[in-house]
Amino acid sequence: MRDVLDRIGDKWSLLVVGTLRAERLRFTELQRHIPGISQRMLTLTLRQLERDGLITRTVHAEVPPRVEYELTPLGGTLVELAMALADWAIQNHPRIEASRDAYDAAHAR
């Protein structure tokens, strides 16, 4: 459980698998789809996900080189869960915001 949380709980992993949900993408395309991610973090995140068997990395022997990433079936199942989480987040975000405001108002001193 900790293992899985460490994977999906970090700053970028979910964003990456979410982006790969629909389409197979190249490194630079991923970078464009995920604003704010640095080259370094994209590389590291992709390596982790590949190591865990959630995505595959295919290098095409061409010049210039082309590397494509796509979800594995295992990664696909995780994405579905993530989407459920996203739904929950969207549905309940207003409630959470309201609760925070109330809390902050009550504890303002």
Add this chain to the structure above:
Amino acid sequence: MRDVLDRIGDKWSLLVVGTLRAERLRFTELQRHIPGISQRMLTLTLRQLERDGLITRTVHAEVPPRVEYELTPLGGTLVELAMALADWAIQNHPRIEASRDAYDAAHAR
């Protein structure tokens, strides 16, 4: 989404709400149920969860003081999602482990 991930992705929050899933508990009881958590982190985590409206904190005016924490309905819905995630983790952990071993073996140099 980031908001929610920050909440459940941190080191202790899920452990705390998971522990509160079945029963209302006091501070010290929580501490006993979650090995390794420090007083400080338990306090901070509880404050965050309370602020977000996922748990409630009730102080009983007694000596010695008694403070009890329990899940709100909102917190309950989150726990259900978390349990789905836990199921996924348990089911797929062997696969992930295997993938890691294979990856490490292939990249050992």
Add this chain to the structure above:
DNA sequence: CCGGATCCCACGCGATACTG
């Protein structure tokens, strides 16, 4: 185009000590 290697700092978190 797709990264690897370094440098560096903010901050998450643990350890410890103190209090109403």
Add this chain to the structure above:
DNA sequence: CAGTATCGCGTGGGATCCGG
């Protein structure tokens, strides 16, 4: 019992430069 206060470090991650 249920916290708060303070210190110190480990490390996640951004910026930057280099290389096949």
